[in-house]
Structures are given as C-alpha cells and as structure tokens.
Amino acid sequence: MKKYIETLGGIIEKRAAVSPERARGLLTAAYSWVRFSGKLRTGSGVGPAYSRMNSAVAGTIVDSFRHPKEAVMVNIFLPCELLHALSIQPMFPEGIAVYAACTACQRFFGETAEADGVPESFCSYHKTMLGMAESGVLPAPLMIANTTLACDANQLSFRRLAELYQVPHMVIDVPHDCGEEAVHYVADQLRALGAQLEEQCRRKLNPLALKEAVECSRRTIEIYRAYLSKRGGISLPVTMTGELCSMISTHVMLGRPESEDYALRLLRAAEDAPHAAVSGKKRIFWIHTLPNWQDSLRRILESGGRCELAGSDMPADALLDMDPERPYESMARRVVCSTFNGPASRRVEEAVRRAKEVRADGVVLFCHWGCKQTLGLSQLARQRLEEEGLPTLVLDGDGCDGRNVADGQMVTRVNAFLEQLEGRSA
C-alpha cells in the first residue's frame, strides 16, 4: 500500500508543478476514496470510529476542493458552529497538511512555500498549506477567519493567503486572561464574524440552526468527557491518527453530527474495553500534535506491543459546558479558557492532571517543528511532570514534514524511553 501511495504522491507532486488543477483533481479523487471507504466501516471498537471520522474530515477537504466558495479557511481553534449552521465547510491547515503528508506529496508544497520566502523555521502545517495555495492546488475559499490563539503562525499565513486570494479576512483577537470581560470581547468579535459570513455567503444565519449546532457541541463534549473519564481504567488500541481525529472532532468539526457520532462510538468502545491491567503495556500520555505519517513511530506506538497511547492533550483543551441559549459566549469561552491560551502553567498543569487521570506511565512532549509555544514550554513541562513522578521524553519531530526529522534518532529515543519505563516497573 505504501508503495502505491508514494507513487501517487510522486505523480501529484509532478502535476502540481505544471498543472495545479490536475493535482487538485488527483487529491480530490484520493480523498473521495477515503471518504467513501471510511463511511462503509461499521461495527464496534475504536477502528470504525476513526475510519468514519477520517471519512468526515476527508469529506470537508473534498467538498472544499469542489466548491471552494462554500468553504472558509480557518485555524484549528476557531469555533466553527457558525460555519456549520450556515452549511459552510471548514478548510484548516492541520487537516490539509496531514492529508498531504499521508499522500506522500507534502515535500513539494513545503519547498514551494520556502522558495516563495516562507522561512524554513516556520510551522510545517502552515507552510504546507501556503505551498498548496501558492502552487495553485488549494483553491480560493469564500473568506478566511482565524483566532490569534494558539500561535503566531495564524497571524502570518492567513494574512498572506488573504492577500494572495484577495478574499475577506477576519481575525478574532483572543486576550490571555480567561475572565468574563475577555469572553465578551471575543463573543462580540464572533458576532461580527457571523455577520461577515452572512454577507459573504449571501444567506441569513438561522439562530435556531446555530443553537442546534451549539447544542450538538454540548452533547459531544459531554460524551467525550464521559469517554475520557473511563480512559484511565481501560486499554484501547488508540492510534496516532485516532488522537488527531479526536482533536478535530473537539475543534473545527465540533457541532457537527459526525463528531457526536464519533464521541459516542469512542464511549461505547471504552465501555467494552478490557481493564488496563490486562494489556501490560506502558501507557503514554502525549502532549501536542502527533506525526501519524511516520511509519517508524507508528510501528512502535501502535503495533509494537510494548505501549499504548493513553491520551493526548490537544483534544481536551477546552471541554467546557456549552449553553445553546448563549451560543456566542459559549464559543468564546471555549477559546478564552482553552488550556492553550495564557501562561504555560495552564497547559502544563492540565497535562499533569490528565496524565494522572489516564494513569500514564510516561509522557512524550512532542516538539513539532516551528511551534514556539510548545518548544518554549518543553523544559518547564518536563520539570513539572517529573516532579509529579511522570518520566517525560521531549521529542523533536515534525507533524507533517519529513525534511525536519532525524527518523533513526527519533526511533532510538522513543525505544530508549520505553526501556526506561520498563526498567522502572521491573
């Protein structure tokens, strides 16, 4: 299978250089297959849940490629219930870049962006998206909307894309304190975004549709929290792609029925799962995004038999109560009170709490290339987690760009870390 994907990736890269529309057509065909095959997966367990969620994400990419004027480019932290209520597809860098990496064609887009002056040290997710846009593969969306949370890359790449595409661009400025004043400040900006979306897509935002989207978010969050509450006592074959699916289901896809269905399937899988003690595997809590394109790490973390991913911090940064009667304030609170907002201690203390809750044996803090937020807190987090008795590996890597990765070194480090954990229990 890998060989076929690499061949396809090679063809897409060659096409992208001369005929971006054709490259887009190939990507659309490939992701349509992911959408179609994922929908067919039935049964219980986390596998079908991941396939179906993957199908939904692939669907957003396919639809946004086919009907770009019915899509809005967003960052992963922008609350998207407004889009869902208006039947607009979200396009987001993490999704697009990860799919490009898993289709073995990311390299071309990374190089294209760098040739256009994007710095090598820039976040690879955003760099890939810029390369896809600047090569003409990614079509111009209806508009662009992003929050300043959680990273500086948002301020740079979305502004550049708005200039390139000549489409309206709206930025939601997120203050760092999580008081009510900040919530109102953000809620007012979200109201303005709603008005802007109405104007751009020439449809009225139905308050009932928004309320239903927020109600769907509320239910999804409750179910997801119930799943997490069981996670500490059970063993599940969680994959890196699965954790990414969880992250997307609690962010840009939150408020859509596919996310609610996903959370329900995870909860049922958790209810049927064996007790944690049965597996005998080391339990890893993961901080930040996951490099699911990297076969070597997948072999260790998913099929190596020595460890299991017990959880990660990104899906649960803002699992807060939602009030459908106050949709804007509810969405704003999720951004303002995200553990990714404000001081590092907010995110680190939540990671400590979550790692303990899932009974992790160790923590991997993944320093995704170019993410200054995470790089900057890496030693603070390691110190704090180890104070709490949680051995921590600070692992440098890249969520989508193999050019920034020393694969052999990463494998050695992860294996050595597992040996360290096994040595502790012996």
Added chain:
Amino acid sequence: MIGYNCKYTPIELLRAYDGEPVLLDGEEKDFELAESLTHANLCCHAKALIQQGTRTKELVLMDCCDSLRRTYDVLCRENHQAFLHLVDLPHEDGVCARERFKGELIRLGDAYGAYRGTAFNREAFLSACRESARPLPGGPFLAVLGARASQPLLEMIRGGMPLPVVNLTCSGSRDLEQPPEGAKEMDFDALMEWYAGALLRMSPCMRMTSVAGRRALTGHPRLKGVIYNTVKFCDFYSFDYAALKRESDLSILKIESDYMPQPAGQLATRLEAFTESLFPSAPDRREKRMDTTGFYAGIDSGSTTTNMVVISEKKEILASAIVRTGAKAQNGAAAALTQVCGQLNCRPEDFAAILATGYGRNNVPFATGTKTEITCHARGAAFLNPSVRTIVDIGGQDSKVICLDEDGGVANFIMNDKCAAGTGRFLEMMARTLELDMEQMSQRGLTWKKDLTISSMCTVFAESEVISLIADNHTDSDIIHGLNKSIAVKTASMVSRAKGAEPYMMTGGVARNQGVVQELEKRLGKKLFITDEPDLCGALGAALYALEGN
C-alpha cells in the same frame, strides 16, 4: 533600571513612576542557560532575553509573540526578578482593543507604583512623551528594518555604511504621537485612553493584525536603501521581507542575525557589496597604487581555495592559479602570487594593480585595493557572457545568488546564512562520510539507478540520513545523487527567492560537480552557462576592476 524589549512597552508610563526603562538588546556569547531552560529552536532574541532577564532586577515584557510569552513563563519559574510583569498587547487597534489595552496599562502602572512606592507623575509622563520623538536625518539615509537588531549589530552596520543608518526595526521604530492639547488637565482615565491609542497607532509590527501602516516606514523619499534584519527562529519578518521585495523598488540587503557575535567577515562582505551596489562609483578605501607596467591581477581569497587571475591592458587572460588557502589567507595569497609570477616570469613589483576579493580580501598584504566577491563575480560574469542575468555561486563556505541588471551590475543578491546546507562544505562532509574524494563524488553521482531523496534540511541530520542509507546497502551513486538533488533544491529555492531570471551562470568550485549541475539544471528548467574554470570568475572580475580603477 527596568529592562524592556519591545517598542510597544509603555516606557513613558514607567518614567512617570520614576522608572528608568532600558532596552535589553545585548548579545550573548552562547545560549547554554536559555537552551537548558527552553529549547534550542526558540527565537534567538528570546533566548538572549532569558539570559539577560536572569541578571535584571526589574523587567516588563510585552506579549509580543509565542517566544516572548514563553520567555515570561520561564523567567517566572526561575524567579530572579524583584519585579516582573507581562502586558497583554492586543492584535488590533479598534475601540474595544484600546479599552482593553488601557486596562493593561493601568494595571502595570499600579503594580510598578506599588513596587517602587511612587505615584503617577503627570509632568514626567508628558515630558517623556514629548521626548520620544526621534526625527529622521536631514539628508539621505539608510534604514535597518525588520526584526530587532542587537546593539553590537547596529553598531557594525552603522560603522560599515556611508550614510546615516536609522533603526526602524520592531524595537526601534517608536513613532509615538505627541500628547493632545489639554493633556495636563485631562483626567487620568482619559489620558490613559489616549496613551493606549497612541501606542497602538505607532507603525505596526508584524504581529499586529493590520500591517498596512508598515509601508510608511519605507516610503520616505530620502531613504536610499534598507538593511532588512531577520532573527534566527523568528518567523515574522521573513514574511514582511518577501512582501517588501514584491512591492518595493528599494535596494534591500537581507541579513539574518542570532543575538550572538556576528562573524565580522560575512557581515562586512554583505555590507560592502550592498554599498557597492548602491554607490557603484564609490572610491576604493585603500587607494594604494603600484607603478603601471601592464599586469593587472585579481585575487579571490576563499575559505577553501585562493584563486588568482592576471590580465593585460587589453583584458586578455595571461595567467591564473588555484591554490589551497590553508590555515591563513595571506599564505594562500602568497602561494597564488608565486604561481602566477612563475607563469609570467615576472616579479610581484611588476603588477600595476592587484585587487583582492573574497573572505580573506583584507588579509592580502600585497593587494592595492579590495572589493567584495559579489561585485567581482558580477563583473567577471558580465565579461565572460554579457547576456547572463543570474549567477549561482556555490563555494566552500557559502552559496550566493546574484542577479544582474542589463549593464552587468548587481541588481540584487542573497547568500546562505550560517548553515552549511547547500554549500561545498556540505558536499565535503558527506564525501568524508562516504569515504570518497571530491572527484569521485562528482563522477559517481551521474550513474545512479535508484532515485533516493535525502529529506533532511540540516547538514547534521543529512549526515545521519546518509549513514542510515549506507546501512541499508544503498549504492554510493544513489546516495550521492540524493545529495546532489538536495543541494539543487536548496539552490533553486534561493534563485526563486532572489527572483533570478535566465540566462543562468554557475560559478564556484561546486560548478565542477556534474551531478549537482545536472540536478540544478533540471530544477531550473534551463542550461547553466559554466566556463572551463568556474572557480576563477571572482578573481577575473577583481582583475577587471584592478585594470579599470588604475
């Protein structure tokens, strides 16, 4: 004193509470402490600030960027300061943002006043506001733009340029408007509201949502050129640089700094070449002349080889030499001179003029003048092939792309930074790993069978990738082809960034490597013009300048 690092810092407010704000913009010898507390790939200014912060009693930081936010987190944890405060800076300058920022300013004032035991002094505040204006020079001037620049770097730039240099970087362009009439009588809340707005109305830095106001920085009619600084691992200003290059006709030199002492030679080369492109007829500083006898020489003192070319008054090439530079530039230069004297059967005194170029140009004792290798390469290339518009020069320690105008002058150039990826040194390191010499590297890369890709950008990562490929039993030829592709990608990317146009010429020792040449031609989609002696282009250009200047 209270340390600060950002132009949005309300330094007038701090003065009103009897503080003495001092911009922290020093360099550090290394980042050992900062990297132990954070990560090696954090912005270099943030790493310097962490180290300086641990030595500073009072510190106020603005929430400028991800790196600065984490700097504050680290300093909080280290707990060295008696006063440490982070101000949440909005990304907008609308009414709501101003209101929020006003609240932040009042909170800072209250906290600092309580710490120092002082009250707000309105007269001191207004006087500080009035003093903040810094008029531009009356005549033509140059500007440093982009990311903040360390004080030693600014001094080096000012010392190397022929015009006054204004600091318009993100910590320097502090164009605060004057207080409104009646400010003496305004109530405190209204005064702070004006102040919050005035700070947010300054020329925006790149982290603000709207950056349209930045173009005012480069629109001044007396501005003759820009030295554009980016800081290693700060991404903001590469975006602004790319936009400025697209939109402006200004002469721009891009440099990258890292808050550590700069290699003086590399920066000096760039500044001199920039001056030469701004003022093509500027007199040579050394202005030393020998007696005219008819031999004119150029000597290119590079990191790996020293190359020399001798021409006649009719611009005929009479002799040339390529020798190893060795440990000292002057020894390599002496060896090259001995060789050409042997070829011409003449004495050093018989030369009318010898112009030195290259990194070691200032260490050639017998040179009568100097010019940078950028200008000399351009001159040599225009002489060899007047139609050439872009030179790709890959030498031992650096790679450059030089764009030429229709007259053969330097229109624009870019160079690699400290990283060795994409240079001759990179190939030498990989040759060592493969236990081959450079000639074998050049030949074996042509007979590849499997299309391998060396994906790592970093020389160190690439070396470990090569070792893995050797362990996987891949052939030398396939691995070398992968390395050649990697250099070609990096170089083609530089050509694209410099907006290089065809026809292309390649110079420097790496132009002898057929494998790299083939891959680069594939990437550029055009043939490269390469002379039989691609190493000699810079020396030839220098010889031409020696003749023309005599």
